[in-house]
Amino acid sequence: MKHLVSLLLPLALATTHAQLKVVTLLQGTVLDRQTKGPVGTEFEIRDSAGKILQQGRSDSRRGTFEVVLQPGQRYTITFRGYNVLRQTDTFELPPSTTYSEVSKTFSVQLLRPGIELLRIHAFDPGSAKLRATAYSELDQLKQLLNRNRSLRVSVHISILDTRLVEEPPRSQVKSSTRKRRSQEPTTPPPTLLERANSLLNARADAVRQYLLPGVRDAEERIRIVPEIPPLPIARPIPIAPTVTVFVDQVRDLLE
Template sequence: MKSITVIAVFLLAIFGINAQTGDIGQQVMVKAKVIDINTKQPISIELEFQPTTGNKFVVKSKEGTGTFDQLFQANETYTVTFTGDNVYRTESTFTPKSNEGYSEINQTFEVKGLAPGVVVEDLDIFGANSTDLTAKGKEALNNMKISMRFNRNTEFLFQVNAPNKTLAENRLKTLKDYTSNWRRLLDRVVFQSGNNGNNLIIKVNKVEDVMK
């Protein structure tokens, strides 16, 4: 009886190892294209992929076509960071799914190309009829600060909205106070108030040509 139990445990261990090896061996060839979400045109940028476990790697989409081919581990979740002088820096997640040993899939990544007038953020950062920043609002502004460190060639317009002019002006003061420690980043920010809603609209004001 003891020998049967030992054999059963041994077989289960082998099956478990084979199953794990099969999962590790599953790969997906991703045929990807990167496009500007506003113009729908292909765009050449860098994409940084950080898997849940393992080392990150960077690929670049091609000039003219915005395409790239890359082999990924199947069913692994990657944090994707879109970067470049011509694109607003953002993060997303991507999970290439497959139950086969090898497969190919098509994937389109949409990014926000930098051009005057393009809205990069539409944020609710204030409480209702209030000048107080919410916790989510502060987090959103902190993320914007990080993005601006990478988009060094871009000037942004921060338009604070409220139902009336007085509240909009008071919210604008709160925003300026909160961002007062952004230092040199503020050289690339234009503040403005408006009465078109209850949000903070962040637009591209102008983009410098880094090649000049």
């Protein structure tokens, strides 16, 4: 019997040792990229195969969290709270044969009303047709809105790239033609303000028609804002951004 125990004991100890894996305590701190202040937000950690290992929330007063992981491995951490711009970072823990502690700081973009998210040179001067490069940038905005369903944005449309001045008076016409046309009703040419509004509204419609489809609750979350500048525009800025996106509002999904 003693001989049997002496044979089984090393096997049991080896099994127990295999089950007790060496771990590393990750002590994380989440900070606002702009103010460097602490941020309380939700996160999840995945291994290199994409399996979710940990989910939690950083402390709102200190921005800290602690999770237990295996050393010598690569991980991804995704911050996905309603109050931050969703982002994924990759980090690696150093190898260790004993228990260890590792501190890491992560920076996130805290969403505040008025923060600029995107600038796009979306139109050619005088045109209301989206440029080819604008589609990919608007697609990025769509993805951002679908990943952050609590995010609401205002999309400001500009015409500062286009020259808009009063049209010169029409040239004199032959008296006979003038006399003949005087008998017919004439339509006055559009005013400077009407021309500006026409271009601005056409651009707003182009952005609306492309951006809203495919975004959940788009009508509630996307506000299109056509901006009439001081007229006339005698010195346009051809490379000026014609679409600028700002954070309009951030709401807790539990509200």
